[in-house]
């Protein structure tokens with residue numbers, strides 16, 4: 001019998017490769033809930049100035065966040081296997097539209113976390129280096145987000161905002177043309193480990209968040225989840241999307257092994 005975790009990873013990888021750049025623009029009324037970021041709402045221009053679209057060969061594959069004018073952060077699984085080819089990747093900044101507006105910047109170097117494990121998604125984080133001052137804009141709408149302190153705890157049931165252009169249901173695997181966000185609540189670590197016990201559980205380098213009928217989904221990976229202006233995590237994995245039995249799983253950026261590695265590379 002196949003290990004369930006292995007099956008999930010296969011599903012995740014299949015998900016990424018299924019994300020097509022098809023512009024199925026059904027002209028949803030702005031800022032009304034719809035079925036794409038599983039019942040979130042559309043962002044206003046400038047609402048998420050740190051949000052990036054990570055593109056491989058011009059196609060949106062994941063979200064990312066600005067840490068500084070020459071550093072972005074994303075999930076390791078978004079770049080896994082391609083970390084030696086930074087030239088395949090670009091970052092769109094300063095636009096709530098997935099495929100237009102703002103500006104597109106080349107990635108100069110990729111640093112995958114050395115402890116990243118694709119079998120269980122542990123340490124699912126990567127840093128993307130750009131040219132100096134590439135991730136900034138005279139027009140505003142572009143700004144870095146602050147990182148948590150080393151070891152900063154995440155309390156239970158804290159509201160956190162996750163954003164991205166990802167799918168909002170497994171039955172409708174279409175990317176959103178407009179950036180969407182939703183609010184979820186952090187889940188007690190032991191409870192989450194237990195909820196996901198048949199899927200390998202969660203490590204200390206992960207945390208969970210969930211809310212009724214809303215979640216991140218395929219295509220949101222690598223993107224931000226923030227609480228009170230701090231980037232507490234990165235969209236990493238889940239079992240389906242918005243399943244009432246399975247919280248979404250995020251990379252825990254305050255984990256000392258992750259936070260110290262970020263500081264070492266970026267001085268941030």
Ligand code: ARG
Nearest residue numbers: 216218219220221238241248
């Ligand atoms: N791994 C997915 C991606 O590549 C993100 C999954 C998040 N799923 C969830 N239910 N929160 O885009």
